[in-house]
Amino acid sequence: MTDMPLPTRLTLDAARAQAESLRRRQIAWQEELDWRCYRLYGLLEQSPGSAALHPGYEHPNPPEIRLGERAFEIVLARRMAAGEEETTWFERHGSTPITELPTHWPAAYARVVQARIELIESDKSIGLIERPEYKRRWAEEPWEKQEQAALRGWLLDRLENLLSGDAALTQAAEGALITTNKLADRVRLDPEFMQVAELYTGRGDFDVPALVAELAASESVPLLPVLRYTESGLRKREAWEQTWELQRREDAIDGEVSDEEERKRRKRAEIGDIPVPPKYQNKDFQKTDHWRLRGGLDVPKERFVSFPLCSKDSDGSLVIAWAGWNPLQLALAIAAHYQKLKDNEGWPAERLTPLIAGIAELVPWIQQWQNDPDPGHGNRMGDYLDTFVNDEAKTLGLARSALRAWQPPVVRATRKRR
DSSP: OOSSOOOOHHHHHHHHHHHHHHHHHHHHHHHHHHHHHHHHTTOOOOOTTOOSSSOTTOOSSOOOOOTTOSHHHHHHHHHHHTTSOOOOHHHHHTOOOOSSOOTTSOHHHHHHHHHHHHHHHHOHHHHHHSSGGGSOOOOOOOHHHHHHHHHHHHHHHHHHHHHHTTOSHHHHTTTOOEEHHHHHHHHHTOHHHHHHHHHHHTOTTOOHHHHHHHHHHHTEEESSGGGTBOHHHHHHHHHHHHHHHHHHHHHHHHTOOOSOHHHHHHHHHHHOSOOOOOOOOGGGBSSHHHHHHHTTTTOOOOSEEEETTOOOTTOOSOEEEETTSOHHHHHHHHHHHHHHHHHTSOOOHHHHHHHHHHHHHHHHHHHHHSOOEETTTTEEHHHHHHHHHHHHHHHTTOOHHHHHTOOOOOOOOOOOOO
């Protein structure tokens, strides 16, 4: 984490006060810019007796003003009070309509705003411009939402840091997949996480496992496509996989060490033009969070990879891994988790299948990007893991195609007794 001090309720409230003060100053100076532009375009007449540099419609040092206190808003509020106009301007922007000038304003600024009000009401051109349609809205998220988003981001960063420390390949053999309950046990020992989490939840007795589970689930996407997409999404996924396969074949041709350019050209001609796969839509994903994290091109932006249906009976919380691992690191972590469940827990084939299917899902990418020889295994890692998947599938009594065709068990709804 950074060296910035941890937030407290006191510092957050101070930051809010500072932010609101800066916003009020921005609103005031935006008004001055608007009225300066009116003068520069020749729309204003200099008030009698006013200084040349500071016409009666401008102020050299305006005080902070709130939404609802601009001249046009006061005019609008008066028209609403008189039943001359209906608008949702104030409600939509969270401001309070006022019909009188604030008494805390300096007298000189009050005179400037009064002059503006009178001109809006008397001058057709200014009255047309000083309307809600042409004024800056100053719309923003409520402070409470901004604060929650910032605290949530801090907590998620912390969870990522706890998991990314296990990313070294030398630690993968220890089984780097973790349940959210186990991760909650870690953060209980992290006083900084607990302090920020108390601010985020608004209570000191918050449920740590529930909080960690919610945070992780909202920022995770399942590894297996069948757990990620709907039927329409799976059809689009097939089109993407066909495109990837053609691209790999084309890359293999370009990588050949040969002077036979004519033979390479014929091979490329056999592949032909590689089609552009279709974009995904919200309906193609099983969960809105998956769509939010992936988008139309299915680009991974999640923080965690999830493994539904892969939890031990003694800990039913979601199994996750850090999404920052490369395919080889993730595959080795899954393999270690798989071996533990197979050897120590005695899991049957139907429960082990999604894990070995996850490794099979990663093998093509490992063979493409991380297929370097490994002295410890005496083989290229992509080829080694490909053989591992084949051998384990046979041990489980499954064909390789059965891994790809795996479907999660259907959970039937039970009828409640009356």
